[in-house]
Amino acid sequence: MKKFKRIFAVLTAVMMIVAVAAGCSDTSSNAYNTSKKTVYRTLDEIKESGTVKIGVFSDKNPFGYVDENGEYQGYDVYFAKRLAKDLGVKAEYVSTEAANRIEYLQTGKVDIILANFTVTDERKEEVDFALPYMSVSLGVVSPDKKVIKSLNDIKDGDEVIVISGTTAETYLTENHPDIKLKKFDAYAQAKTALENGEGAAWANDNTEVIAYALQNKGYTVGIPSLGSKDTIAPAVSKGNKTLLNWINNEIKALGKEKFFHKNYEKTLADTYGKDYEEQLVVESGKVKK
């Protein structure tokens, strides 16, 4: 029995080392890309096969969701439909989660990800982003009686409501340490706090505050855009040049017909209103400063 235990311990140790080594090398480098076989399908291969596989959200209304007839809908999906149409192939939608979007591209299980995918430097190392088609930043909503139009409007005694762990909290803490923050853990708590007048304003992602002001009378988005702008773009597997170039040209070409403005009016206007169209939509891949 003692011998057995020793063998078992050695085996476990070896396995753990192998597992840890494999896990680390996986995240630090993209070794699979350098192997002889490419994981992705080129533009011609997609056209030949007759279907393009596009990863979208199935539960993020109004960007990607499934309606009561089981059809995919939303801002991302509207664009995906157009891409498939112009490629001359059928679109096959794959339901993705925020946590597995990169994995899907790296294994070539989808050709394109169109799932409200924010462009970040870390992600750029894992996948290739095309030109952006939407831009988001932070926003501040406040009661109509005392609209906060700029951060200077915030008096010394005032507090700004934020949700812990959001970009709004990080941004305000880093760039405006003098502003007092009232932190909440959940969206519902922050909402109640604003309604009870516990803070002078509420800072969050601008899409969130815009939607909030539209649904709740008596509140205005005084600052619709704060901090650095993040862009949302389609992504393809790293190195898939032909498809990436095609999407980039397509986005530029669609700019001529104001495609994303049309898309906004069809899919997002109900949630965000027409006032913020210019704020959120990026046409031809050109982000306004």
Place this chain on the structure above:
Amino acid sequence: MQALGIDVLLKGNNFIRLIDGLCTALRISLVSVIFSIVFGIVFGIVMTYKNTVIRVVSRVYLEIVRIMPQMVLLFIVFFGTTRMFGLNLDAELASIIVFTFWGTAEMGDLVRGAVSNIPKHQYESSYALGLNKAQTYFYIVIPQTLRRLIPLSINLVTRMIKTTSLVMMIGVVEALKVTQQIIEANRMTAPNAAFGLYLTVFILYFLACWPISLLASYLEKKWSA
């Protein structure tokens, strides 16, 4: 009805989609359960052998399954096989493989426990009657083991049905994912639908698992007589 958001279920194909999702979940779990029982019985009997190599190998397998979260196994089988070998498994097939891999180990451990609980005199009497080793297992040991296994394995089966909610992570749309889709699609018009919908899913899962419990207690009674 309105407050619970049950009316959302009646819109379009929503209810059919939910049932469809439940069928996917049940299909994955039941196929895996059948494989797990078959392989598990074999694996469990193998585990009772006193050979060191066999014991080490089965012990390692069992520990891997116990330690690894099912989610990690799903990612390894679905994405890992594509990375390592270029295999492109269907998501549902990948789920069945993971659930069978998991179920076989747990089932095997249950079988091992049940087999080693069979009193030694059962074997000895059987050999004394002239049965060989295979016959002893087939006519004496396995039938008695199965009876002891029923209550234990029901636990595993219902757990497997419930764990299918994880397969949404590799793109399989099952009951819980459909629920989230319906809730989100109606976020604006019916913000309180979540409660009613989750309640519905709860009832559906109960209806799916309860007959299994009933069958188990029926078999237990029948076989103990």
